[in-house]
Amino acid sequence: MSWRFRDIFDEFDKTFRETEEMFERIFKNLRTIEPKGDEPIVYGFTATIGPDGVPHVRTFGNVDPMRGQLIEEGIRKPYTDVVYDSEAGVIRVTAELPGVEKENIKLKATENSLSISAEGEKRKFKNTIPFDVEIDPKSIKATFKNGILEVTIKTKKPLKPEEYDIKIE
Secondary structure, rough: OOOOHHHHHHHHHHHHHHHHHHHHHHHHHHHHHHOOOOOOOOOOEEEEEOOOEEEEEEEEEEOOOOOOOEOOOOOEEEEEEEEEOOOOOOOEEEEOOOOOOHHHEEEEEEOOOOEEEEOOOOOOEEEEHHHHHHHHOOOEEEEEOOEEEEEEEEOOOOOOOOOOOOOOO
């Protein structure tokens, strides 16, 4: 085993320890949060890889575990999934909004983000999703069925970089 191979495992070990310490801080903070009224504490996250190969971590729920407090009383970030479809040149956003009627959902977009707000009988949802690429806000199409919001957005530039053949002289 060469010294370089050991360095790789040392780096994995260091990253694992740092991640473990981060989760210990998060869960310690979560234990200190006092729920207000009947509202349960909800927290979760998803991790995906964007079209540029960079990982994206998105949280959902009603707490900020790093600060150890509720985000805003009565408001939750919905569980949201973002998929970059490089073949079609679109971004697909799916958000879970249980207990909400279509008429009570508001979507707003800029050239680099989508904001979702919704209100049901028992819950309010709010989230702003930033994008790594410019989008065409006028192209947005949205559907809502059985508590699931699906949004399709065209990008202004291709998600997959164009490849060019280079002539060698």
